[in-house]
Amino acid sequence: MTGRETRVPSETANATFVEFDRVQKSYDGISLVVKDLNLTVAKGEFLTMLGPSGSGKTTCLMMLAGFETATNGEIRLDGRPINLVPPHKRGIGMVFQNYALFPHMTVAENLAFPLEVRGMGKSEREAKITRALDMVQMGAFAARRPAQLSGGQQQRIALARALVFDPALVLMDEPLGALDKQLREHMQFEIKHLHESLGITVVYVTHDQGEALTMSDRVAVFNDGVVQQLAPPDELYERPVNSFVAQFIGENNKLHGRIEEIEDGRALVRLDTGELIDATPVNVSAKGQRTLVSIRPERVEFKPEMMPDGAHTIEAEVLEFIYMGDLYRTRLRVAGSDDFVIKSRNTLTQRRLQPGERIRIGWAPQDARALDA
């Protein structure tokens, strides 16, 4: 958490760079794809728009880039309204999902394009191209055509092209979606390092929550045209504000019940099958209200000595044990549900649960979050 905050240079930390002000978007005049979006991105921030497909995140990015017009509201870039500014005058770099490298040009020509249309001289152009290619370690590929490059290499070139004309803001539309897992993780770190070293502002769109958590300063979780939660990754993961965010970010165990008791930040929930569990109320307030309790698989304990004092425990039956290398993943039957999962680290002393075994599980109250049902 502290590492993240120091990354944003302090003098610009709170300077608003991009601002969505009451932005709405409709394609058909009947329904809204983006409903009343209010969002600010600080200078130098890495903000990720995360959400399932059709949640409006890409539409927001396209409105920022200038390829879609906002139906209502105002988008401001560095304090200036840009609703009526055509895309080529916004000076925003963009990395596309399919890279969109011009197939009839070499890598160097692709990079030269944004500089040429700005009327830059040849020597200055070449210096900038060399610098941008070196930045993504692709200096040796200047004469190649995009079709002669691998997916990862094309990705780097697309990145270099979006950065070569020194834009202050770079948009990325699921840029790593087409890469395999290992390369994707590698590129995540490279993009993050480029962001840090260049001090640019990045708005990144993805549906991959792992990617969002790894790279971002803040994540805006979209669903149904509305930002559900806008928070740094750790807060998003550990303290989701509603059941959509809890289920969308990371793996989650869900238990349905009713609030039995609620006082100073602690709640006792009676599950539908009768058991009592501890939880922290998030967006529930009244006794008797229906709730969905969400618990992360890695925060569930089954060894009594590890549980906090006075924790309520609940009986579970081991259904399946899966060895995943660094983790053990155990599926349990808990309170009538068959898909309760716990994850435990593969350490020397870790116990492998056997299917059929009956155990009692529990957790610290702050790890179980009572959300709206």
Place this chain on the structure above:
Amino acid sequence: MAEAVAGSGGGLRTADGRPLGEALAQAQGRARRRALLLVAPLLLFVLFSFVVPIGQLLISAFSDDDFARNAPALGAWFDENPRGSPIDESAYAALAADLKAAKENRTAGQMGERINYEVSGARSLFTSTARNADKFEPPYREAILAARAEWDNPRLWESMRQASSSVTPNFFLAAVDLRRSETGGIERAPEEVRVYQMLFMRTFALSALITVLCLLLGYPIAHLLATLPLRYSNLLMIFVLLPFWTSLLVRTTSWIVLLQSEGVLNNILVGFGIIGDDGRIRMIYNQTGTIVAMTHILLPFMVLPLYSVMRPIPPSYVRAARSLGASSWTAFRRIYVPQTMPGVAAGGLLVFILAVGYYITPALVGGATGQLISNLIAFHFENSNWSMAAALASLLLLAVLILYWLYDRLIGIDNLKLG
């Protein structure tokens, strides 16, 4: 694979010891033979309906034995007496013998027809002289010249010398407005019969113009088709293809109805008072008619290849260019157009080659100034001058092949995308 085959001398072998190349050939041979069997009907069809007729066409452009077959004596005389020998009594004797045979076999017309291509009036000369051929007595020279004085024409004799050999380049010479001089050299044809060069030029110029017009009209349509949602573009595509499915004759005549002097367009212009009733514009039975009707008919051949190239171009290319700072015109010119070049090239080549060989439309709406080379080919076919028609057609084929070769050199044939 290349390595394995190359190494078959002592190189790689299969697990049971056979040379790898041999094993591969054996494994693939069966599949290849079966595939050949499948395409065999098509191969035979192409052979008999395309390769053989084209071959015959090329041969007949060089050869015509209508005269040689019927004039054995003259043929023998021409063989013995080289060009420049005086046309003496022995020559007229051979002529008399051949004319006599021609009268018996009723082939004088056929002989004369062949010579008539080069020396007008030769047909009637042959038939009228042959009518009295059995009455000629030596000396033949005097007898024949007494019958028709025109026989004393060196051009006629040169022409017969040419015709007595069944293989001749004369038709090709004629097709580019050249001819044999009296002494056997090559000279330009008299000005009043020079039509072919002009017609070739006109054919290529009009075809180029029609190709450009098709491109200008077709490019926006194809772009619209490629960018519209599929359900609208399918509907629009039907409108593009509708003329394609209508009879060519119907479409051409509908242009006549629209464009003729008393036609719809002129009536509208007169009705609005834009032109006077006596100033009706002549838009058909001339080059304008040919250009308008052919552009309309050939438009789908431009739209379809363009569409098939434009459809898979994702909008993100132009968007990327825009985000990189290019205005919409720059993005179009530098990013979109280059990517559609294979379609432009394919459509252009297709329309141009079709236009160069077009016959029915210019024949119907071209009038005198809108005729193309194909109309003259058809004219020669109708008049049974097969060799002349074949020579013109061969030249046309040659021109198209040269064009194709140029295209391959300049743009590359692998850049062509027809669909």
